Amino acid sequence: MKISIHRNLLTLAVMLFAGAAMAQTTLAPDQNPDFAVSRAKYMKTADSINTWQGTTAQETYKAIDYLADKAEARANRRAFRQQLRLERARYGYSSYDWYNSLNYGNGWGNYNNYYSPYHYNRRSNFSWNLGLGWWWRW
């Protein structure tokens, strides 16, 4: 009884192995015999890659556009001013160098700084120094 079970199991194992081997070696005409290497590689990544099917990958760039740049600079200026007002309301008006604390500008009334929102036009050397330094110091 035991011997027959062992014999059956052995036959089954041989058949499975032979079937797998047949599947591996049966090539279509002109098929690359090393195709299994690539198949094994892509079987691992197929699920994650295929989830993108039917979607649009947004790889947009920022175009050089005078009006769009101007609008963006205006929005930045407004955000900066609002932030400045909030900081002053929170910590008082004249006790601190707010421009330097916000990392904008390099001193009172001097807006010609790369990080300043007033330096909006990256293709221009125009300075936004409004000469208000004396006023801010009061």
Added chain:
Amino acid sequence: MKKGLLIFLPLTALFLFSNCAHKVTRIDPSEQIDLSGRWNNTDSRLVAEDMTKTILGANWLTNYMAAKNGQRPTVIVGLVTNKSHEHIEAETFIKDVENSFVTSQRVRLVQGGKKREELRAEKADQQTNASASTMKKFGLEQGADFILQGSINSIVDSQKRKKVVYYQVNLELTNIETNEVVWIGEKKIAKYVKN
């Protein structure tokens, strides 16, 4: 005098409010309305019209059917890459192309991506919850012969308040087994915008 003012002021207020009020009207989707100069529904429609017309009339379809004894090809929609300067959703025109496949009955379309995942999940659910006679089997999906992929590119040339925007939309149909590109659809749109 006072009586006149009492009548005049509410009337003026009513006139002003009626002019400022928010108003929405339904329009024909095929009507061309350009507001900002950015990508809009008219551009999407132009791309869809051009692509659907050319993809079903191109040689790849007749070649395939001739080689496969009149069998219809099966197509899956792949990834479209937007490399332009604007956010553009390709689904607005890809759906029109898919619709033309289904309605013309000349091309078979199979689901891909997240929708296919959902289908498989539903099938998995049926394995334990549906009755044996209605349960759908795994491993009987229709394999795609071709994949439709695409790209959107743009060039912007601006000077002060004038701008020329050029869009190029490309769709490519590739044989999945051989990687052979059998069809390329192209639509070019150029706009002159003056602010």
